Amino acid sequence: MTDTRTDGTDSLPPGPSGLPLVGSTVALLRDPWGFMNTAIEYGDVVSYTAFGRQFVAVGDPDVVERVLVAENDAFEKGGFQQAFGELIAPEGVVFTEGERWRRQRQLLQSAFTPREIQSYADEMVTETAALADTWADGDVIELRETTSTLTLRILTRTLFDLDFDAERGAIVRDAVRALSDYIGNYATLMLVPSWVPTPSKRRYERAMGELDTLVDELVAERRNAAETPTDLLSMLAAAEYPDGEQMSPGEVRDQLVTFLFAGHETTATALTFAVWLLAGDDEAQARLTREAESVCGESLSFTDLPELEFTEAVAREALRLYPPLTDLFREPTEATTLGGYRVPADATVLLSAYRCHRHEEYWDTPETFRPERWLPEIRGGDQDRPEYAYFPFGGGPRHCLGMRFAMTELKLTLATLAGRLTFDRVTEKLDLSPFGLTLDPGPVEVHVRKP
Numbered sequence: 001m002t003d004t005r006t007d008g009t010d011s012l013p014p015g016p017s018g019l020p021l022v023g024s025t026v027a028l029l030r031d032p033w034g035f036m037n038t039a040i041e042y043g044d045v046v047s048y049t050a051f052g053r054q055f056v057a058v059g060d061p062d063v064v065e066r067v068l069v070a071e072n073d074a075f076e077k078g079g080f081q082q083a084f085g086e087l088i089a090p091e092g093v094v095f096t097e098g099e100r101w102r103r104q105r106q107l108l109q110s111a112f113t114p115r116e117i118q119s120y121a122d123e124m125v126t127e128t129a130a131l132a133d134t135w136a137d138g139d140v141i142e143l144r145e146t147t148s149t150l151t152l153r154i155l156t157r158t159l160f161d162l163d164f165d166a167e168r169g170a171i172v173r174d175a176v177r178a179l180s181d182y183i184g185n186y187a188t189l190m191l192v193p194s195w196v197p198t199p200s201k202r203r204y205e206r207a208m209g210e211l212d213t214l215v216d217e218l219v220a221e222r223r224n225a226a227e228t229p230t231d232l233l234s235m236l237a238a239a240e241y242p243d244g245e246q247m248s249p250g251e252v253r254d255q256l257v258t259f260l261f262a263g264h265e266t267t268a269t270a271l272t273f274a275v276w277l278l279a280g281d282d283e284a285q286a287r288l289t290r291e292a293e294s295v296c297g298e299s300l301s302f303t304d305l306p307e308l309e310f311t312e313a314v315a316r317e318a319l320r321l322y323p324p325l326t327d328l329f330r331e332p333t334e335a336t337t338l339g340g341y342r343v344p345a346d347a348t349v350l351l352s353a354y355r356c357h358r359h360e361e362y363w364d365t366p367e368t369f370r371p372e373r374w375l376p377e378i379r380g381g382d383q384d385r386p387e388y389a390y391f392p393f394g395g396g397p398r399h400c401l402g403m404r405f406a407m408t409e410l411k412l413t414l415a416t417l418a419g420r421l422t423f424d425r426v427t428e429k430l431d432l433s434p435f436g437l438t439l440d441p442g443p444v445e446v447h448v449r450k451p
């Protein structure tokens, strides 16, 4: 590997130059974590080429803040993500830009206010408790699969007010599974042109066709009903832009698919890591149980949330060590500089949450699971840390729209589980892959222990 180390302000950031033509594609695919460790040695703003693109990877919180907040207008999500948008939901708020995005974001925000989230909290607790009640002492469960089903059950209820096990719920379930199979692997998607009719693409198109029909029916039903349920679909079907226009069924469908896409695996991944981390830490688990029991006894509700301090600390710490979206991608609208280096207009800027969250400059014992670091009394001593040393939900105007929903869900599910059972690790070591839609831990098994 040749070295492109430089300190000139008009040159690209330093970084591994890789092989002729393919750049670092092969090294990245073969050993992504090894590649990352090599790249880090070049600094906190690093460049390399892969998949035929120029990447600039950022692990400096101040540069992250510049891109996401201070100069967010100078960066777009760009072609790298637009390609996903075109495949799954071109009108979805995750993928739109400019005025179109601003209009949608404003409208959709009304579906994620604390009052709305409160109405979803009971579903989150009920679904989690029902799941925990199906387990017996000594059962071995696989967390990825289990949490994926749980968060999808919760979304099916809160987005569509549908029963996961009924016929219409199954349409949502099949569409999401087909979506995950189809675009579940970044690397494959980058290498296979979208017009190639793979079996997973055909399955996805069929399942999405059924979901489109279902959403059309549901929007019509909600718009004609005298009394509507409090699900997200009803809110979107009724919502109006400032000029009085309503979303078309196609647009409602794209937003719902976007929420399924953005809110399902992310939350499941966060839960998987949180439970696995707890399963390896008896003390944290005991403290979580004590909190769950003292705060809520048997039945948890939205009003208990502020008291679930340690539960929140566990969720935050799991999101620090294993951010479900390890990297955010942006493209500058024109050539610019970052960290003193040139960044060409067509470069993909990769903001690495994974790197910032474990950066030894900003965290004590960065590799250790230590939920206490998030407790208010300890956090007080933390003021020197740059804000963007931690950004599991992104930042600036395009920060996660579902953040409140997700944190509510994480806290309620963890506390509901902790009030009923504990976990022991079966899988001692994770086989992490960054190439899934979210950070993929590989299969993760735990034992269930019931009192």
Ligand code: HEM
Binding pocket: 093, 094, 095, 105, 258, 259, 262, 263, 264, 266, 267, 270, 323, 324, 325, 328, 329, 391, 392, 393, 394, 395, 397, 398, 399, 400, 401, 402, 403, 405, 406
């Ligand atoms: C632990 C769970 C979650 C994590 C870690 C997470 C993370 C993120 C991040 C990092 C972004 C910013 C992406 C970027 O700037 O490129 C984002 C955006 C977004 N998230 Fe989440 N998310 C989670 C759950 C959810 C849920 C439950 C929903 C909806 C029900 C949701 C809906 C969205 C939407 C709509 C956007 C796009 C916002 C925009 O571009 O204006 N997310 N999420």
